[in-house]
Amino acid sequence: MVTLDTIQTVGVLGAGRMGSGIAQVAATHGYDVVMRDIEQTYVDAGLDTIERNLNRLVTNDRLGRADANAASERITGTTEFDDIARADVVVEAVVEEMAVKKEVFRDLDDVTDDDIVLATNTSTLSITSIAAATARPDLVVGIHFMNPVSLMNGVEIVAGEKTSEETVAFAHDFAEDLGKTTWESDDKPGFVVNRVLMPWINEGIRLYDEGTATKTDIDRGMKLGTNVPMGPLELADHIGLDVVLDASQTLTDELGDRYKPAYLLKRKVEAGDLGKKTGTGFYEYDR
Structure with missing residues (x-):
């Protein structure tokens, strides 16, 4: 070798x-x-x-x-x-x-x-x-x-x-x-990072979709409350919503509905709003 x-x-x-x-x-x-x-x-x-x-x-x-x-x-x-x-x-x-x-x-x-x-x-x-x-x-x-x-x-x-x-x-x-x-x-589905990260992002998206809090407050709350550099919606935009959807769907296929992608995530991807790389996701960006 x-x-x-x-x-x-x-x-x-x-x-x-x-x-x-x-x-x-x-x-x-x-x-x-x-x-x-x-x-x-x-x-x-x-x-x-x-x-x-x-x-x-x-x-x-x-x-x-x-x-x-x-x-x-x-x-x-x-x-x-x-x-x-x-x-x-x-x-x-x-x-x-x-x-x-x-x-x-x-x-x-x-x-x-x-x-x-x-x-x-x-x-x-x-x-x-x-x-x-x-x-x-x-x-x-x-x-x-x-x-x-x-x-x-x-x-x-x-x-x-x-x-x-x-x-x-x-x-x-x-x-x-x-x-x-x-x-x-x-070699288990999602390994360590995405096994934990994808449900976290999807739950943040569901909170926003259900009107529990504004997207800004969800991200601010997670950053200040857990000391992470980005909240779930901001991070999803950064990764690419299509990538998040694909990863979530893969985990759902392997591990069941607890990893099911949020409805709003699917809708955003279908609309072509993929985050930073397209200029629009949950937030607006300069392309």
């Missing part, structure tokens, strides 16, 4: 919010990065997001200009899947759909060296099922970064049924080398 000392290039599949964030963090910690997505417009958008984030870190004196420029130069964007072949470890961050992830991992199994770790950034889906699409389930592991990747310090490590102890240890070491603090979860 490839070790942390031998990694030079990190492969990232997906150039969206999570993929670009993972690419950025890997590059700022000295790794070369190949970031792949299915269309050039997605790749370009991901690279633009990384540049904006790096510039913001420089403006806020959290990163030097020379280091930001060096990190940017380490990242290669591509639409060619075969370009991932030169990676020494791969982190997948594509759409949260099992069929898509299995297809991606089958392709990864074909194009990458058979001794490298293949990680998934899934927040709810089974690592065991994803790993079954490969001939190396012992080298498949969940490395679940939090959003936004560059600012959130925590990473959830998830072992599938056949993930080896060596792979789990590697995942912890790799995430910690990126400046993160890790915790570990068994």
Whole structure:
């Protein structure tokens, strides 16, 4: 198995919010990065997001200009899947759909060296099922970064049924080398974070829908009452209401109606009001 000392290039599949964030963090910690997505417009958008984030870190004196420029130069964007072949470890961050992830991992199994770790950034889906699409389930592991990747310090490590102890240890070491603090979860639906977070968000949405309190008071109450940085509705907008709905539905399918998504959440998603990324969710935002 490839070790942390031998990694030079990190492969990232997906150039969206999570993929670009993972690419950025890997590059700022000295790794070369190949970031792949299915269309050039997605790749370009991901690279633009990384540049904006790096510039913001420089403006806020959290990163030097020379280091930001060096990190940017380490990242290669591509639409060619075969370009991932030169990676020494791969982190997948594509759409949260099992069929898509299995297809991606089958392709990864074909194009990458058979001794490298293949990680998934899934927040709810089974690592065991994803790993079954490969001939190396012992080298498949969940490395679940939090959003936004560059600012959130925590990473959830998830072992599938056949993930080896060596792979789990590697995942912890790799995430910690990126400046993160890790915790570990068994391969159960939602793992630790979303298992607790999704019901919390949905109950906040129900409170608002039922008229128990205004959205502002719900968020203010949870922030002041529990010392969290965002209330449930604000956080839902930040994550993306479509992402919250998908995660909640996955947990409902696996664990029952206690995770059932709130009606107002479904209505918002159907209307296309997905939160910050569309400019409108429970609050209004500059796009």
